[in-house]
Amino acid sequence: MTTRTRWIGIGLVVVAACIVWGVVSIPRAVRAFFYPPAGPMPPIVSQTEEQILVALESALKNKAPQVLSRMQPGLSETEITNLEQQAGVRLSDEMRQLYHWRNGYATRDPLIVGPIPGHRFVPLAEALGLAAILTNQVAKVSFVQRAAFEILAGQRKSWITLFDDGCGDGYFFDHKRKPAEGAIFYSFAQDRTYIFFPSLKNLLAGAVKCYEQGAYYWTNAPAGGSLAEDFDKTEAIWHEFGSSPID
Secondary structure, eight states, X not given: OOHHHHHHHHXXXXXXXXXXXXXXXXXXHHHHHHSOOBOSOOOOOSSOHXXXXXXXXXXXXXXXXXXXXXXXXXXXXXXXXXXXHHHTOOOXXXXXXXXXXXXXXXXXXXXXXXXXXXXXXXXXXXXXHHHHHHHHHHHTSOHHHHHHHHHHHGGGGGXXXXXXXXXXXXXXXXXXSOGGGTSEEEEEGGGTEEEEESSHHHHHHHHHHHHHTTSEEEEEETTEEXXXXXXXXXXXXXXXXXXXXXX
């Protein structure tokens, strides 16, 4: 083998290695851009989830009883287990306790939202079904479309929607992320806003504090009553209980 041939061979190996690196690293970098890792987390709140849910129910009764009265009763352990098995998903104990408490809103009426203003508490069967619907839709498109989806939004297949704003944004549980990685989080895709919570307890405790400090409140407008929000107050509260991402 001549020196020139040897260098050509080395060059081809380097090019091939660069291609492999690009195939592996570029999609990962794009995925991290759209779904970044959480920043340093605040402490997990000390109260039990049961205590926080009692406080949340009390806050709703006092501040927005209309919101509480429209929620469905909680699910039994057997009902939750059956839904998990159908979806092939294992919920965290915190998620299970939330759905023991209440099972969201059956109706999709945009005026029926809560306990977070502008967001509908999604029933568990519907929440688990949304991920399956997304997977089925992606399976029907072309290879190029499917590859683009996997790079740009493939992470959403493991997201379970807790509180939905009706446009695909809201509060989610990612059953493929560990709690310390921000498995519970808020996402607004338009400007890549994320708030990651170290525990579902932090999210729920933050909602309780929003009611206690008047950041969430019921208002009787001419068009009808609704749950409203003071965004200046809520921004400070959420960053007390959650974390911004690492960019």
